[in-house]
Amino acid sequence: MSHSTPRIAPLTPPYPPEIQAQFDRIMRGAAPLILFRVMAGHRRAWDKFRAGGLLDPGPLSLRQREIVIDRTCALNRCEYEWGVHVAVFAGPAKLAEDEVRATVQGDATSPCWSPAEQALVAAVDALHHRATFSDQEFAELSAHYDEAQILEIMLLCGFYRAVSYLANGLRLPLEEKAARFPV
Known part of the structure; x- marks a missing residue:
């Protein structure tokens, strides 16, 4: 909107x-x-x-970071921030068109994701919907990511949920060069 x-x-x-x-x-x-x-x-x-900015080089790869941010913003229906991140970072993060689309229209079982990325998307979804992980979700995440990475994932989800609140609550107009949600 x-x-x-x-x-x-x-x-x-x-x-x-x-x-x-x-x-x-x-x-x-x-x-x-x-x-x-x-x-x-x-x-x-x-x-x-x-x-609170988390765009500096951290324990996640650029691709992992952007999957977390894009999925978090998509779940929060924040086209503003999702679009900015896709426009600026999808290319450098090597996110293909189907992967970008899956951040909005897919889920952890989307065939475009590797097993580690499936665990990442499932973690974002769990935090969004329940603000926690089940033991199984945490075990799957831990199979692919170390403690510093898991903390970063959680921080990114929280920060970009807050960014989504800001962009949506303020009714920010979409940036001119930003991507738009897929139809």
């Missing part, structure tokens, strides 16, 4: 120098996302939001 005006107005240029510097570091020359512009208008929220 696309809206033209967010419920909280985003900052407009020119940005204060400190905010501009932060946007430059995050966006690497691209225009700042609407979500960032809304959050940056409220210092505490912006500082907390940036502190």
Whole structure:
């Protein structure tokens, strides 16, 4: 669902120098996302939001990280953030079209996923629906991922659920160059 005006107005240029510097570091020359512009208008929220970022190199591969983020955003019906991540990271993460589609329309049994990725998608689904894992789900996840990776998976799910709340609750208009949910 696309809206033209967010419920909280985003900052407009020119940005204060400190905010501009932060946007430059995050966006690497691209225009700042609407979500960032809304959050940056409220210092505490912006500082907390940036502190929770998990896009730095961590214990998961880029592909694993993006599967978690894309699936989490899709489950939360957050086309805004899903679309930004697919547009920016699907190529570098080597996510094929059927895999991108499966983050929205598939599940852990989709044939495009490897056994490790099936465990990953099942974990995202379990956290989304029940906020926990069954013993079997945790065992399957542990068969493919170490403790640091499992913690990262859980943190990513939680952070991107919060991002979904923000984007959906603020009714952010979809970014122009972002992907759209498959039909």
